[in-house]
Amino acid sequence: MCAEKKLDPLENSAYEAVVGLEVHVQLNTRTKMFCRCENRFGAEPNTNVCPVCLGWPGALPYANREAIEQSLRAVLACGCEVGEFSKFDRKNYYYPDLPKGYQISQYDQPLGLGGQVDFLLDGEKAGVRLTRIHLEEDAGKNTHVAGRPVSFVDLNRAGTPLLEIVTEPDISSAAEAGAFLRNLRLIMLYLGVSDCNMEEGSLRCDVNVSIRPKGAQHLETRAEIKNLNSFNFIEKALHYEVSRQIDLKERGEEVVQETRLYDPERDETRSMRGKEAEHDYRYFPEPDLTPVTFTREQLEDIRSSLPELPAARLQRYTSELGLEDYPADLLVRDHEAAIFFDACIELYPKARSAANWILNSLKEEANSRKTGISSLGLEPGRFVDLVKAVDDGVVSSQKGREVLKPMLESDKPVAEIISELGLEQISDDSELREQVEKVLSEHPGPVEDVRAGKKNSVNFLVGQVMKETRGKANPGKVAEMIGEILSA
Amino acid sequence: MTKSVFDTRDSIRAGELTATAAAEDALRQVEQVNPQLDAATEILREEALEQAAELDRRLESGEEPGPLAGVPFTVKSNICTLYGRTTAASRIIENHVSPYEATAVRRLREAGAVCVAKTNLDEFGMGSSTENSSIKITKNPWETNHVPGGSSGGAAALCSATRGMLHLGSDTGGSIRQPAAYCGVTGLKPTYGRVSRYGLLAFASSLDQIGPLQHSALECALVLEAMAGVDEMDCTSRNVEVKDYVESASRDISGMRLGIAPELFPEGVDSEVRERVEQAIEVLRGLGAEVKEVSLPNARYANPAYVLVSAAEASSNLARYDGVHFGHRTKEAEDLVALYKSSRAEGFGPEVKRRIMIGAFVLSSGYYDAFYLKALKVRKLIRQDFETALGEVDAVVCPTSPITAFPIGERMDDPMKLYAVDVLTVPANLASLPALSLPCGLSGDGLPIGMQLYGRAMEDDVVLRIANAFQSETEHHLQAPPVNAWGGGGEA
Incomplete structure (x- = not known):
């Protein structure tokens, strides 16, 4: 899962960890939460702003209906x-990143209460209960310049819609936290409500951690680690924090309730502010906005429009389409791959072939271009033509991969590419037999070995035929033919 | 010399008066009385004349420049205009120029009206005397040693002493009606949600409302008609039909039922005030209105509930003036927290600080339920009281203020004494109802007395109609203060 996995501090320990997450998901609505500015990442600082998201005196918020609907999709899912x-x-x-001096959020009547996210952890079923999901506006971004007495504030992000998902303290390891989060991210991607790009900060996480003696039921004092923005950091920060708390307890010291910051460079968490400095946020109902209400019918409409979610998709791939667990899971985890796969099997029902080609060849092409499958711009129909060509023996599976590259570079029909490259398999048996007999006569030694029962030598001879035909022969058929000839 | 806004409007329409001449006249009036009254914080001569000239060009070329073409108007300095400063009379944003304009202002401007001045107020609307302005203290044109009331004291004083203009104020707990009463003019706080708040520097968002201060109910109706209506920039503005308020205010009131609530004639009401209001009620009865007693049992809790709710919202609304994004920034600060503290300590006046502290306190954990939440419950009870009462009658009549304008400085040392003058106006804001103050005579000292009318939500036309009926029958609203722009006493 994570690149450099440390030893789990809980292994062989007398303690267990109690972890709850607060996950922030940036919604990908067209406009910001309370104004009409575009909701996008990467503009020049402080250019994607207006009086409302800048909090100019006299400006008022106006709730974005699209954001509320997207949130409801997440809440229902x-x-x-x-x-x-x-x-x-x-x-x-x-x-400084909060221009109004307050954030519009939700306190005692959030959009969603309760809920649960189920996932697989090391092949076992696991689940984390949710406390709540609420909608709020994001703040801007402060940049502190090392060595200079200035900070910069960029308010492009201010006012963008943010979903906060709070879990119960159901998580007991870094691996479980990671698995939960990956799954939650997948659900959001499937719903299409966020791009969940952790590098750009559209998925961030605060982690609440405490430890207690194994098997205990009570909760002990926790620390909160703020603003983790990669799976790797979350797992590392959890490992560090759990070790720190174990060390404290072992030394007879107490864990203090505080907010900590994870420093990836030193791989440690540091105290940011203690409990005495904890804010009293003085929540009160936002008088500038009218309450959010919806009818049962509206909710049902949203519920019935939800797409197939990851768990259901996995189930369909394995039990209906007969995929093995592993490739099915790989497809489901890559939303773009799963969408592409579904489009392919609409056109060509051999699910296993399509899955293999997507997971092996197509993903490799996408990875080498550092992009996703959808960005390759490949029509599922053309891809299916290739899979079919291999299944029908028109081209060998080895040569099939050579066809894929030019397919991505032009719109030529697959058959044309195959014939231009001269990659069609030799389908004429007499032509193939000629080649096989030629190889057999040129390699009397191995032929003798085969006759003496050495199977490896068959492979050698098949290889020689493939070489002669520049890969255009069907290796299975060649082996069969060698057997026939030599046993005759 | 034009007399009413209707005269100004009609003369321009008829081609008898140019927009430029109307603007010149308005500017002359403001410039003439302002040295004595300190009512305008900024006179926008150049910009106004430029706009008027443009209007004249359009009028000449036969274009339709809008129903209020060339009519001059003034704007309270807590309402955003594209030209002129929007300072809320606070040091903390003393040079603030808004990059956008309030919806109400835009609607008047698009109707062809020309902004000639910004007017003074108590800092951020917090006060009942305009003494809390960080810029200057406005004087009452009836007696310049006295306050004009507040917080829209600048608008009220200027309205009283001039003719033929529109004046926009704002009312959070009586800030239009009480100064209207003290300066002898007619002021309307519309139903909450009738006029967009977009561009009004928020004091207490759930109570604030923009409204007109004029010489008559009909003038108020004209302004309301021009600026009312749903606004997509303010989701608390309501999508209810905008009536032809001038027409509906012109109808008679025979058969209308008026309520008198003993709770709105409490002990503290000055006897002269009580007398004048009672006489006015008799006039209304004579016009065919039925009068009956109604009960508002929770009205006496209105003032404390108002103080808590408004302060709570203010403490949050004013957080943005932090020296980082908006407002005065202190010259010296060790760190971020010190920057916040010093900037705000240096920028805000004492009354604003007091309310921010009250507000932050009542919202803080451990005190929320006992103060803020309780105040919300009281608010709900008051709302219900009015619903019941206004189920029996079409409007409730009472004094606007228990007293007449008081001498400058008299109540500055005792905030409770100052808050007490709001006791009859705050219920309208808590209950989100339309309420109007109109002059109903003078005290023995020659100071104006105001009568107040409360109506049902979105029935702003009803209070305008009752007030117009009264003004058609009486001349109190035509009496001129000693300081006026036409140099005469008596009638304008």
Whole structure:
């Protein structure tokens, strides 16, 4: 899972970890949460802003209906209970990335309550319960310049819609946290509500950690690690923090409730502020916004429009399409691959062939271009033509991979590419037999060995035929022919 | 010399008066009385004349420049305009120029009206005397040693002392009605949601409303008609039909039922005030209105509930003036927290600080339920009281303020004494109802007395109609203050 996996500090330990997550998912709505600015990443600092998201005196927020609908999709997909009434509240605090001096969030009546996310952990079924899901606006971004007494504030991100998903403290290891989060991310990708790009910060996570003696039921004092933005950091920070807390307890010291920051360069967490500095956010209902209400019918409409989610898709791939667990899981985890796969099997029902070609060849092409399958611009129909050509023996599976590259570079029909490259398999038996007999006569030694029962020598001879035909022979057929000739 | 806004409008339409001449006249009036009254914080001569000239060009070329073409107007300095500063009379944003304009202002401008001045107020609308302005203290044109009321004191004083203009104020707990009463003009706080708040510097978002201060209910109706209506920039603005308010305010009131609530004639009401209002009620009865008693049992809790709710919202609304994004930034600060603290300590005046502290306190954990939440419950009870009462009558009549304008400085040392003058106006804001103040006579000292009308939500036309009926029958609204722009006493 993570590149450099440390030893789990909980192995052979007398303690267990109790972990809860607060996950922030940036929604990919067209406009920001409370104004009409575009919701996009990467513009010049402070150019994608207006009086509303800059908090100019007198400006007022106006709730984005699309963001509320997207949130409801997420809420329903995670099995939360949805009240028919929800409202926004103000969370008051001062920070330079927060132009109004308060964040519009949701306090006691969030969009969703409860819910659960199920996933596989080392092949076993696992689940994490959710406490709540609420919608809020994101803050801007502060950049501190090392060695200079200045900080820069970019408010392009200010006011973008953010979904906060809070879990119960159900997680007990870094691996479980990672598995949960990967699965949650997948659900959001399937719903199409976020691109969940951790590098760009559209998926971030705060981690609450405490430890307790193994088997205990109570909760002990926790520390909160803020703003982790990679799976790797989350697992490393958890490992570090759990070790730190174990060390404290072993030395007879207490864990203090505080907010900590993970420093990836030193691979450690550091105290950011203690409990005495914890904010009283003075939440109160946002008077500038009317409550969010929806009817049962509206909710049902959203529920019935939800796409097939990862768990259901996995089930379909294995039990309906007969894929093995492993390739099925690989497809499901790559949303673009799964979409492409589904399009292929609509056209050509040999699911295993399609899955193999996607997972082996197509993904390799995508990876080498550092992109996803959808960005390759390949029509499922053309791809299926290739898979079919291999299945029908028109081209060998080895040569088939050579066809894929030019397919991605031009719109030529697959058959044309195959014939231009001269890669058609020799389908004429008499032509093939000629080649086989030629090889047999040129290699009397191995022929003798085969006759003496040495199977390896068959492979050698097949190889020689493939070489002679520049790969255009069907190796299975060649082996068969060698057997026939030599046993005659 | 034009007399009413209707005269200004009609003369321009008829081609008897140019927009430039109307603007010149308005500017002259403001410039004439302002040295004595300190009502305008900024006179926008150049910009106004430029706009007027443009309007004249359009009028000449036969274009339709809008129903209020060439009518001059003033804007309270907590409402955003594209030219002129929007300072809320606070040091913390003393040079603030808004990059956008309030919806209400835009609608007037698009109707052809020309902004000639920004007017003074208590800092961020917090006060009832305009003494809390960081810029200057506005004087009452009836007696310049006295306050004009507040917080829209600049607009009220200027309205009183001039003619033929529109004046926009804002009302959070009586800030249009109380100064209207003290300066002898007519002021309307529309139903919450009737006029967009977009571009009004928020004091208390759930109570704030923009409204007109004029010489008559009909003038108020004209302004309301021009600026009311749903606005996509303010989702608390309501999508309810905008009536022809001038027409509906012109109808008679026979058969209308008026309510008198003893709770709105409390002990503290000055006897002269009580007398004038009672006389006015008799006039209304004479016009065919039925009068009956109604009960508002929770009205006496309105003031404390108002103080808590408005302060709570203000503490959050004013957080943006932090010296980082907006507002005065201190010269010296060790770190970020010190920057926040010093900038705000240096920028805000004492009354604003007091309310921010009250607000932050009542919202803080451990006190929320006892103060803020309780205040919300009281608010709900008051709302219900009015619903019941206004189920029996079409409007409730009461004094606007228990007293008349008081001498400058008299109440500055005792905030509770100052808050007490709001007692009859705050219920309208808590209950989100339309309420109007109109002059109903003078005290023995020659100070105006205001009568107040409360109506049902979105029935702004009803209070305008009652007020217009009264003004058609009486001349209190035509009396001129000693300081006025036409140099005469008595009638304008």
